[in-house]
Amino acid sequence: MALRRFIHIILNPTAGRRKRGLLDDVVGRLRAAGADVTVELTQSAGHATELARAAARAGRADVIVAAGGDGTINEVARGLLGQGVPLGIVPLGTANVLAVEIGLPPRAEEIASMLLGGPAELIGTGLVQGEIFLLMAGIGFDGEIVHGIDPKLKRLWGKGAFIWSGLKTWARGPGQEISLVVDGREKRAAWAVVTNAKHYAGPYVLAPDAKITEPGLRLFLFKKKSRFAFAIYLAALGLGLVTRLRSVEVMPARVIEFTGPKGLAVEIDGDDRGYLPQRIEQGTQFLRMVVPG
Numbered sequence: 163m164a165l166r167r168f169i170h171i172i173l174n175p176t177a178g179r180r181k182r183g184l185l186d187d188v189v190g191r192l193r194a195a196g197a198d199v200t201v202e203l204t205q206s207a208g209h210a211t212e213l214a215r216a217a218a219r220a221g222r223a224d225v226i227v228a229a230g231g232d233g234t235i236n237e238v239a240r241g242l243l244g245q246g247v248p249l250g251i252v253p254l255g256t257a258n259v260l261a262v263e264i265g266l267p268p269r270a271e272e273i274a275s276m277l278l279g280g281p282a283e284l285i286g287t288g289l290v291q292g293e294i295f296l297l298m299a300g301i302g303f304d305g306e307i308v309h310g311i312d313p314k315l316k317r318l319w320g321k322g323a324f325i326w327s328g329l330k331t332w333a334r335g336p337g338q339e340i341s342l343v344v345d346g347r348e349k350r351a352a353w354a355v356v357t358n359a360k361h362y363a364g365p366y367v368l369a370p371d372a373k374i375t376e377p378g379l380r381l382f383l384f385k386k387k388s389r390f391a392f393a394i395y396l397a398a399l400g401l402g403l404v405t406r407l408r409s410v411e412v413m414p415a416r417v418i419e420f421t422g423p424k425g426l427a428v429e430i431d432g433d434d435r436g437y438l439p440q441r442i443e444q445g446t447q448f449l450r451m452v453v454p455g
Contacts, residue, residue, distance in 0.1 A: 165278045166224035170217045171201045171252070172210050172238055174230030181254045185229050187270035188252055188277070195278055201229075210234055214241025223247055225277060225452055231255020232297060233433035239287075239449055240294055248282040248450035256324065257364040257432060259297050263374050264453045272454065280452045286377035287445030288358045295430045296374070296449070298362060299442050301420055302338045302353040303384075303392065305427035306331045309434045324363075337387025340438075341422045344381055344415050351383035351411075352391070356418060356442050367402040369412075379444050381415040417443040 169192055173185065192199050202217075204210045210228065217226050218241065227250040228238035235251055242249050252273055253261035261268065266276060287294045300308070310327040337352030355368065357380050362368035369380050384395055386409045398404045405412055419441050420428075426438045 165195065165197070167197060168222050168224045169197050169199045169227060169250075169277060170223035170225070171199065171227040171229050172204060172213050172217070172234075173201055174204050174210065174234040174254070177230035177234055177255050181268075184268060184270055184273075185252055185254060188273050191270055191274035192277065195274070197278065204230075204234070204237075208237060210237035211241040214238040215245070216241075218242055218245035218247045225250040225282075227252055227277060229254055232257065232259050232431045235260055236294075236296060236431040236433065239296055243287070243294055243447055243449055246450075248452050250277045250280075250452040252277075255432070259359065259361050259364060259432070260374075262361050262365055263297070263359045264451075266454055276452055276454045280455050282450045282452050283375055284448040285374045285451050286358055287447060287449055288356065288379050288442060289445050290428070290430055290435060290442050291440055294445055294447075294449075295358065297359045297431045298355055298357040298368075299435070300353075300355050300429045301438065301440075302340055302351075302426055303331060303336045304353075304355070304363075305429045305434070306336075308429035308432065309427040332389060332392060335387075336389060336392040337384075338423060338426055339387070340420065340426065343419045343421065344413065345417055349383060349411075351385055352387040353384040353395070354420070355382040355384075356380070356415065357382065362399065366399050368399060368404055370402065370405065377444065377448075379415045379418075379442075381413050381418060383411040383413075385409045385411065415442075415444070417441070 228235040229252040307327045311323050340351045357369050359374045360372045421439050428435045
C-alpha cells in the first residue's frame with residue numbers, strides 16, 4: 163500500500179513522560195519520510211476519546227495514533243469505533259500489552275514503519291457496561307491492584323507500583339467470593355478475568371489459543387481463595403500454564419453478569435473501571451487497527 167501521508171497522534175503526556183524520547187524519535191522518522199504529523203495532548207481522563215472522535219470526523223487523517231499506555235489506547239479506540247480511519251499505537255505505557263499482542267517492539271524504526279505502511283486489520287472488541295475494551299477485564303484481585311495504585315508511584319516506579327500494590331492486595335487476602343452468570347449459567351469464583359487477547363500484564367500468555375483479530379471472549383475463573391493458591395496462579399501465569407490448573411475454569415463467553423459482591427473493584431485494559439455489579443459482553447463491532455507488516 164502507499165505510505166500514509168497524514169498522521170494524527172494523541173499523546174497522554176503523563177503516560178509518555180518516561181518514554182518521551184521514543185515518541186520524539188518516531189515523529190522525527192515519520193516527518194523525514196514526508197508525513198504530515200500532528201500531535202495533540204490529552205488534558206484529563208476521557209479526553210482522548212473526544213480528540214479521536216473529532217480527528218476522525220475531520221476526515222483528514224490517514225491514521226489516528228494513541229501514544230500512551232493500554233488505557234490511553236482504549237480511550238482513543240472508543241472514539242474511533244464506527245469510523246473509517248484506523249487506529250495506530252506508540253506504546254509508552256507500563257505493560258504495553260496490546261503492543262506485545264500485535265508483535266510491535268518498542269523501537270522507533272519499527273513503529274514508524276508500521277504507521278507509515280503497515281496493514282490495517284480488523285480486531286474484535288469486548289464491552290463493559292456498553293463501552294468497548296480491547297484486551298481484558300479483571301474482576302477482584304487485579305481490579306483491587308489497579309485501584310490501589312498511587313498515581314505518583316506509577317509515574318516514578320512504573321511496573322514497581324503494580325508490584326507494590328499487588329503485594330499489599332495479596333497480603334490482606336487476594337480472593338473474594340464473586341457471583342456471576344455467564345450465558346445463563348450461575349458460577350462462583352475467587353478471581354475472574356475476561357480476555358479478548360492472548361497476553362496479560364505484558365508478555366505473559368494467559369489464553370494461548372486467543373487471537374485479537376478473531377471475535378470471541380474467554381472467561382477465566384480462578385476458584386481457590388487462599389494466598390497460597392494465588393501464588394500458584396501467578397507462578398502459572400508467568401510460565402504460561404494457567405490453562406493446565408484444575409482450579410481454573412476456562413470457557414468461551416458472550417454475556418457475563420457480574421452480580422457481586424457489590425463494590426468489588428474492576429479494571430479494564432489496565433485502568434480502574436468502577437465496581438461491581440457490571441455486565442461484560444462480546445462486542446458487535448470491529449475496530450480497524452494498523453499492525454506490523
